[in-house]
Amino acid sequence: MKEPDKSRIREHLVSPKTEVRKKALAELKKLPAESALAVLVSALGEKNGDVQADLTKAFLGYRDSALPHLVTALTSAQWRTRKAASQVIAALGDGALARFLELIPKNEDDVDYWMVQTLSLMGGEATPYLIKAFSHANRKVRLAAVRAAANTKDPRIVLPLLRILEEKNWPLRKAAFDSLQRVHHLAPQAVDDALRTAAAEAKFWVIQLAAERRDVTLLPTFSAIIEHDPEESKLEALRAIAMIESREAQKVLVGYLAHKSWIVRKTAADCIWEQGLGVSDELLASISAPNVDARYWSVKLLGQSNEPRVFPQLLECLHDTQASVRAAACQALGALADKRALAPLMALLNDGAEEVRTAALLAISQIGEKDAGADKPSIPTHLRPENQQACRHCGKKVGINFTFCPFCLGHLKAACRKCGRAMEPGWKGCPDCGEPA
Numbered sequence: 001m002k003e004p005d006k007s008r009i010r011e012h013l014v015s016p017k018t019e020v021r022k023k024a025l026a027e028l029k030k031l032p033a034e035s036a037l038a039v040l041v042s043a044l045g046e047k048n049g050d051v052q053a054d055l056t057k058a059f060l061g062y063r064d065s066a067l068p069h070l071v072t073a074l075t076s077a078q079w080r081t082r083k084a085a086s087q088v089i090a091a092l093g094d095g096a097l098a099r100f101l102e103l104i105p106k107n108e109d110d111v112d113y114w115m116v117q118t119l120s121l122m123g124g125e126a127t128p129y130l131i132k133a134f135s136h137a138n139r140k141v142r143l144a145a146v147r148a149a150a151n152t153k154d155p156r157i158v159l160p161l162l163r164i165l166e167e168k169n170w171p172l173r174k175a176a177f178d179s180l181q182r183v184h185h186l187a188p189q190a191v192d193d194a195l196r197t198a199a200a201e202a203k204f205w206v207i208q209l210a211a212e213r214r215d216v217t218l219l220p221t222f223s224a225i226i227e228h229d230p231e232e233s234k235l236e237a238l239r240a241i242a243m244i245e246s247r248e249a250q251k252v253l254v255g256y257l258a259h260k261s262w263i264v265r266k267t268a269a270d271c272i273w274e275q276g277l278g279v280s281d282e283l284l285a286s287i288s289a290p291n292v293d294a295r296y297w298s299v300k301l302l303g304q305s306n307e308p309r310v311f312p313q314l315l316e317c318l319h320d321t322q323a324s325v326r327a328a329a330c331q332a333l334g335a336l337a338d339k340r341a342l343a344p345l346m347a348l349l350n351d352g353a354e355e356v357r358t359a360a361l362l363a364i365s366q367i368g369e370k371d372a373g374a375d376k377p378s379i380p381t382h383l384r385p386e387n388q389q390a391c392r393h394c395g396k397k398v399g400i401n402f403t404f405c406p407f408c409l410g411h412l413k414a415a416c417r418k419c420g421r422a423m424e425p426g427w428k429g430c431p432d433c434g435e436p437a
Contacts, residue, residue: 006031006039013043014051021054028058037062037069044073044088045080052084059088064099067092071103074114086114090121101129113144120148127154134160143175150179158187162194165202177205184209195221200230207233211240219244219252226256226264235267242271247282250275254282258294269297279307287313292322299325303332311338318344323353330356334363342367350396350407361385 012024028036040058043051059066066088073085089100104115119130130152133145146164149157161183164176184191194206195218207225210218218240225237238256241249253275256268272283279302286298299317302310314336317329330348333341341363348360388397393410402412414423414437416430429436 006035010039010043013039013055014046014048016048016051018050021051025054025058033062033065037066040066041069041073041081041085044084045076045078046084047080052087055084056088056091060091063092064096067096067099067103071100071111074111082114083117086118087121089118094122094125113141116141116145116148117151120145120151124154127152127156131157131160134164139169143172146172146175146179148179149176150182152183153186155186155190157183159190162190162198162202162206165194165205166199173202173205177209180205180209181212185213188213192218192221195225200233203229203233204236207236207240211236211243214244216244216246216248219249223252226259231261231263234261234264238264238267238271242275245275247280250280251282254280254286254294254298257286257297258289258291265293265297269301272301273304279305279310284310284313287317292325295320295322295325296328299328299332303328303335306336308336308338311336311340315341315344318348323351323356326351326353327355327359330359330363334359334366337367339367 009024009027012020013028015021015024028039031039037059040055043055046052046055059070070085070089074082076082076085089096092100100118104111116130116133116136119126119133130145130149134142134149136142136145146161149161158180161176161180165173165180167173167176191206191210195203195210198206203225207222210221222237222241226234229237238253241252250272253268253272257265257272259265259268283298283301286294287302289295289298295317299314302314311333314329314332317325317332320326320329326348330345333345345360345364345367348356349364351357351360387400389400389412390396391398391405391408391410391412393405394408396405396407398405398407398412404410405412415421416423416433416435416437418435419430419433421430421432423430423437427437
């Protein structure tokens with residue numbers, strides 16, 4: 001057949017019209033195998049999926065005879081041609097594996113790259129060869145093999161990828177993790193074993209993989225990591241527990257509100273909030289715990305819950321022995337915006353701790369702002385900072401217009417001994433009669 005005729009067949013092979021392609025394929029079968037395969041290879045790389053499907057079927061009809069042409073296509077200047085050739089070789093299956101490996105040119109990095117892509121698509125007997133490529137001398141090929149592992153459906157690929165997480169090379173570790181995200185479910189036991197045996201650097205990645213299963217049976221393992229592993233792994237384990245949306249998991253997280261590490265307590269509180277499971281019995285019980293940190297974080301979480309039923313417990317926390325808990329209770333009551341809290345909060349405006357007084361004042365302001373229907377100011381006039389003075393007897397804050405202190409009943413304003421004129425603090429004498437104070 002003359003070259004013009006081959007060009008015409010090639011043009012018809014990539015036609016969007018099915019009937020045109022069928023006729024071209026029929027003509028192609030009349031050609032010698034070598035000539036037909038050369039035409040097929042020249043058509044590889046077309047964007048049309050139906051065209052590629054027909055070309056793949058045609059190649060499969062030639063089996064082993066097609067392999068040399070397809071391997072040569074792996075060196076094409078066109079990326080789409082190389083990719084299509086890789087996919088066709090993979091479609092030939094395990095039967096073509098040995099011959100395929102024999103035909104791969106030595107020391108040609110580009111071909112090695114597409115070889116590992118092809119092996120990942122073949123699966124089965126090709127998997128050990130793909131795993132072997134994880135140790136390839138060329139870094140680019142090695143990285144390609146690790147990334148290509150994401151295409152496999154073989155459980156045997158999981159353990160070698162987990163081992164790569166121990167490597168010093170960060171891009172290689174990241175590539176292994178990306179592939180594992182797609183295949184780790186094929187061998188869950190390997191992931192569970194790695195949770196217990198992996199080095200600290202690798203365990204950070206493994207925890208994230210295990211967390212995706214949301215398996216409640218992993219709670220003891222995650223808890224062990226929180227107790228014994230470096231901080232980065234501890235925090236990742238806490239986030240993994242938070243992904244298990246169950247009361248049992250929340251109970252574990254509530255327990256960590258009393259942990260000796262501040263960052264663990266803070267992360268546990270954030271995780272409980274992000275879980276969105278609402279107010280649990282464990283969280284309610286925690287506000288009465290002996291540990292001050294547990295009480296503090298529990299109060300903060302309950303205040304964010306907007307659950308009216310936690311109001312009585314929060315009122316009780318206003319009397320806690322620790323200032324931090326009292327301040328947190330003020331903030332929580334302010335967030336609930338229940339007007340029944342106003343009187344108890346006002347009583348704390350003279351608390352011995354400044355943080356409590358400030359929190360109480362802000363909470364009163366919050367409740368007043370949220371009470372849209374109120375006609376009077378959100379804070380009584382005598383409670384505004386600019387309208388207060390310290391009692392000269394007990395030191396507590398009182399209104400500047402008060403005659404007697406409501407806390408100690410001490411007389412706030414002295415009177416002139418001669419004419420009875422009310423004297424302001426700091427005056428040296430009466431402005432009316434001149435009598436010394």
